[in-house]
Amino acid sequence: MADAAIIVEGARKTYGNDKRGKPALDGLDLTVARGTVHGVLGPNGAGKTTLVRILATLLRPDAGRVEVAGHDVVREAYAVRLRIGLLGQHAALDEELGGRQNLELFGRLHHLGTRRARARADELLERFELTATGRKPVRAYSGGMRRRLDLAASLITEPEVLFLDEPTTGLDPRGRAEVWASVRSLVGGGTTVLLTTQYLEEADQLADRISLVDTGRVIADGTADELKAAIGGDRIDVVLRDAGQLGAAVALLPVAKDEVTVDTDRRLLSAPVTDRMAALAGVVRALEDAGIEAEDIALRRPTLDEVFLRLTGHDDRVKEAA
Ligand SMILES: Nc1ncnc2c1ncn2[C@@H]1O[C@H](COP(=O)(O)OP(=O)(O)OP(=O)(O)O)[C@@H](O)[C@H]1O
Numbered sequence: 001m002a003d004a005a006i007i008v009e010g011a012r013k014t015y016g017n018d019k020r021g022k023p024a025l026d027g028l029d030l031t032v033a034r035g036t037v038h039g040v041l042g043p044n045g046a047g048k049t050t051l052v053r054i055l056a057t058l059l060r061p062d063a064g065r066v067e068v069a070g071h072d073v074v075r076e077a078y079a080v081r082l083r084i085g086l087l088g089q090h091a092a093l094d095e096e097l098g099g100r101q102n103l104e105l106f107g108r109l110h111h112l113g114t115r116r117a118r119a120r121a122d123e124l125l126e127r128f129e130l131t132a133t134g135r136k137p138v139r140a141y142s143g144g145m146r147r148r149l150d151l152a153a154s155l156i157t158e159p160e161v162l163f164l165d166e167p168t169t170g171l172d173p174r175g176r177a178e179v180w181a182s183v184r185s186l187v188g189g190g191t192t193v194l195l196t197t198q199y200l201e202e203a204d205q206l207a208d209r210i211s212l213v214d215t216g217r218v219i220a221d222g223t224a225d226e227l228k229a230a231i232g233g234d235r236i237d238v239v240l241r242d243a244g245q246l247g248a249a250v251a252l253l254p255v256a257k258d259e260v261t262v263d264t265d266r267r268l269l270s271a272p273v274t275d276r277m278a279a280l281a282g283v284v285r286a287l288e289d290a291g292i293e294a295e296d297i298a299l300r301r302p303t304l305d306e307v308f309l310r311l312t313g314h315d316d317r318v319k320e321a322a
């Protein structure tokens with residue numbers, strides 16, 4: 001891609017001296033176009049933080065080509081550092097200082113000079129709606145406010161490329177929504193964002209394209225819609241009146257038994273279907289013939305969770321946002 005902000009080709013990384021161990025990155029490939037948001041979605045231990053640390057020049061890859069903003073992360077690490085911002089999985093704020101002081105400090109650490117650091121701090125407080133609380137010490141902030149201040153700090157130097165490592169993990173739904181709004185506002189300004197997450201909904205909401213990562217490799221990528229379409233179209237959901245009939249109803253669906261998921265609490269069966277209308281008509285008829293009463297029957301697109309489960313074949317799934 002000519003206009004790529006991030007290029008990763010065959011990146012490998014194994015921790016420790018014993019390089020025969022299990023790799024954290026095992027030939028990972030990824031390309032991110034300028035001015036887009038790219039989601040890296042994967043479960044615990046998939047290699048997301050390792051990837052971000054390599055992109056941010058904090059860790060060297062063992063092999064592979066990795067370029068950020070047109071520069072090689074190993075040979076031109078300094079040039080890369082001038083062009084990036086990083087929001088780590090764990091925050092680096094001073095608890096006793098106010099939000100404004102934290103931002104000014106960051107600005108001075110990045111050699112902005114007192115006056116520019118102050119102006120930039122004010123600008124960012126405003127942008128993330130933190131002006132009113134700028135003087136309060138950070139220890140008095142809510143989780144969402146902290147994360148927004150983190151985000152502001154990572155933008156002090158007006159980076160071309162911003163890395164966000166699980167920006168909303170541990171936040172309540174309100175804090176998560178606040179951070180999502182902030183990330184969206186960034187992209188309007190032309191910043192390229194690579195964001196890692198374990199939350200399907202987060203990738204679905206924010207990312208233009210998504211790479212599904214498992215055990216150090218990309219197992220699928222595309223837009224959320226492409227990923228959903230890739231595993232074979234639609235699903236049929238059937239809610240029964242009587243949970244006792246779930247077993248009998250499974251046998252009536254037009255797919256192999258192990259493709260049907262059963263949720264007893266919700267009296268729900270779900271199965272992939274190929275021919276939508278034929279499947280719908282067939283299921284309605286079969287249930288009727290068997291005297292099984294359905295409360296609801298619907299066709300829908302698969303969720304990213306189902307995509308992930310289908311592609312990895314293991315149950316160590318990414319999470320639904322709370
Ligand atoms: N400093 C380290 N030393 C040794 N092994 C490590 C180190 N950091 C990560 N690993 C291992 O590398 C693999 C990938 O870890 P990584 O932290 O990149 O995953 P992750 O996708 O960020 O997970 P999480 O969602 O839990 O943050 C894991 O098996 C992990 O145990």
Ligand SMILES: [Mg+2]
Nearest residue numbers: 048049050089
């Ligand atoms: Mg991580």
